[in-house]
Amino acid sequence: MSTAQEKPETPYNFAYLDEQTKRMIRRAILKAVAIPGYQVPFASREMPMPYGWGTGGVQVTASLIGPDDVLKVIDQGADDTTNAVSIRSFFAKVAGVKTTTHTKEASLIQTRHRVPEMPLSENQILVYQVPIPEPLRFLEPRETETRLMHALEEYGLMHVKLYEDIARHGHIATTYAYPVKVEGRYVMDPSPIPKFDNPKLTNSPALQLFGAGREKRIYALPPYTRVESLDFEDHPFRVQEFSEPCGLCGASGVYLDEVILDDHGGRMFVCSDTDHCEGRREAGHRGHLAGAMGAPGAEAAE
Amino acid sequence: MKADALSGGFFDPVFGAQAVFRALLRALSRPGEIENLPGLVRPPTPLNPAAAAVIACLADADTPIFLDRPLAESEAVRDWIGFHIGAPIVSLAGRATFAVISDPEKMPPLADFWLGTEEYPDRSTTLVLQVTGFEGSRTLTLQGPGIAETSALAPDPLPARLIGQLEENRRIFPRGVDIVFASRHAIAGLPRSTRILNGAA
Numbered sequence: 001m002s003t004a005q006e007k008p009e010t011p012y013n014f015a016y017l018d019e020q021t022k023r024m025i026r027r028a029i030l031k032a033v034a035i036p037g038y039q040v041p042f043a044s045r046e047m048p049m050p051y052g053w054g055t056g057g058v059q060v061t062a063s064l065i066g067p068d069d070v071l072k073v074i075d076q077g078a079d080d081t082t083n084a085v086s087i088r089s090f091f092a093k094v095a096g097v098k099t100t101t102h103t104k105e106a107s108l109i110q111t112r113h114r115v116p117e118m119p120l121s122e123n124q125i126l127v128y129q130v131p132i133p134e135p136l137r138f139l140e141p142r143e144t145e146t147r148l149m150h151a152l153e154e155y156g157l158m159h160v161k162l163y164e165d166i167a168r169h170g171h172i173a174t175t176y177a178y179p180v181k182v183e184g185r186y187v188m189d190p191s192p193i194p195k196f197d198n199p200k201l202t203n204s205p206a207l208q209l210f211g212a213g214r215e216k217r218i219y220a221l222p223p224y225t226r227v228e229s230l231d232f233e234d235h236p237f238r239v240q241e242f243s244e245p246c247g248l249c250g251a252s253g254v255y256l257d258e259v260i261l262d263d264h265g266g267r268m269f270v271c272s273d274t275d276h277c278e279g280r281r282e283a284g285h286r287g288h289l290a291g292a293m294g295a296p297g298a299e300a301a302e
Numbered sequence: 303m304k305a306d307a308l309s310g311g312f313f314d315p316v317f318g319a320q321a322v323f324r325a326l327l328r329a330l331s332r333p334g335e336i337e338n339l340p341g342l343v344r345p346p347t348p349l350n351p352a353a354a355a356v357i358a359c360l361a362d363a364d365t366p367i368f369l370d371r372p373l374a375e376s377e378a379v380r381d382w383i384g385f386h387i388g389a390p391i392v393s394l395a396g397r398a399t400f401a402v403i404s405d406p407e408k409m410p411p412l413a414d415f416w417l418g419t420e421e422y423p424d425r426s427t428t429l430v431l432q433v434t435g436f437e438g439s440r441t442l443t444l445q446g447p448g449i450a451e452t453s454a455l456a457p458d459p460l461p462a463r464l465i466g467q468l469e470e471n472r473r474i475f476p477r478g479v480d481i482v483f484a485s486r487h488a489i490a491g492l493p494r495s496t497r498i499l500n501g502a503a
């Protein structure tokens with residue numbers, strides 16, 4: 001239908017999607033922005049990658065991206081996983097855009113399971129890949145019912161589930177995809193980011209968009225939107241704390257991954273956000289195990 | 303069909319639509335901010351270029367458009383929309399995905415448009431209100447998602463009765479319409495989530 005509009009000199013539509021599909025997704029994105037936290041249904045398209053690879057985020061990015069954008073793609077905080085590399089090279093090919101691994105250089109950041117450590121700016125858009133957008137799904141499998149629960153703000157069951165955690169574990173055991181309430185209205189799944197990242201969602205200068213391909217939903221947090229993690233007066237929301245700083249760059253107050261060093265139980269904690277860690281090491285910061293992994297930047301210090 | 307209906311679409315359909323969409327996205331995610339939208343299309347009057355660019359970016363055969371009387375009575379405008387956008391033109395405001403209003407002083411009340419349901423609040427009209435500029439005599443003070451503290455917006459014209467209707471539109475959240483003000487070469491967004499602090503009351 002829109003083939004007459006495509007650029008003739010390339011075998012691809014710009015950014016892969018045809019113009020009619022982009023219009024449909026763009027309409028959904030604008031409604032998502034107007035109703036923060038509400039999941040807008042959209043007609044998700046087949047993408048040249050499996051669903052587990054973030055096709056929802058890819059379709060949102062494809063509908064946004066233009067020739068002036070600089071794209072960063074992260075997977076669990078890292079720019080160099082197979083998933084991140086494939087999505088980045090996909091857009092370099094079908095949109096011809098510049099890509100980067102540096103958070104501060106990016107105008108568009110597509111992410112799976114993390115929010116960058118560096119505070120984002122008003123000129124950036126963060127696109128989340130979402131596997132299961134419905135925070136009430138595990139309480140109620142029927143879409144018609146969860147839709148009604150959102151319509152009626154019937155979120156009591158969600159609190160009951162969290163309280164059962166407390167009864168069983170003495171604290172809220174949910175550590176990923178920890179539900180939030182948006183502007184006091186919609187309960188929203190922030191995607192499987194660690195709850196450590198939840199405080200970065202509120203009042204962010206950057207626009208945040210969420211795309212679920214298999215489940216065909218788009219939702220949004222406009223900049224400067226109030227986002228609260230669900231909790232209880234006697235059990236307030238708390239983020240994970242780490243007992244030691246990053247072994248490579250010495251950072252504390254960041255999300256760390258545990259890395260096994262050898263067969264004898266040797267291990268270390270390192271930044272999950274690889275760009276943040278490399279930036280700190282380039283600036284001269286050293287962790288107590290900076291030589292242990294032979295990591296780039298570590299040699300220079302020795 | 304007049305000849306001028308055939309010209310004046312996006313100079314570049316792909317990148318033109320992309321540029322307009324990003325301006326729209328910024329406008330609706332930062333209410334009060336003015337986004338420049340320099341001449342990307344050349345529509346027949348009284349349809350203005352920014353309003354035309356907005357519907358050319360978003361509308362198509364799947365999205366019925368409501369036009370206010372001066373626009374609906376222009377054969378050139380109807381032909382231009384038919385040729386470049388392909389959207390059906392509807393006379394019932396409550397059936398429209400998009401509405402373009404050339405004369406905000408005489409527009410139907412906001413409550414006449416498609417307001418969505420509690421289950422599907424996204425299924426509602428996006429209105430494009432043509433204005434002469436953003437330095438009008440009434441300044442709205444805005445607060446809500448997309449706004450760090452407060453922001454200001456002074457579309458010209460801004461009919462007094464529209465202010466009350468905007469407050470009512472906020473009261474029925476998450477239902478409601480979303481508004482894009484369009485001067486000839488700039489747009490500003492007023493999504494349903496925005497609260498007006500200095501309203502009619």
Ligand SMILES: [Zn+2]
Pocket residue numbers: 246247248249250251270271276277278280
């Ligand atoms: Zn580190």
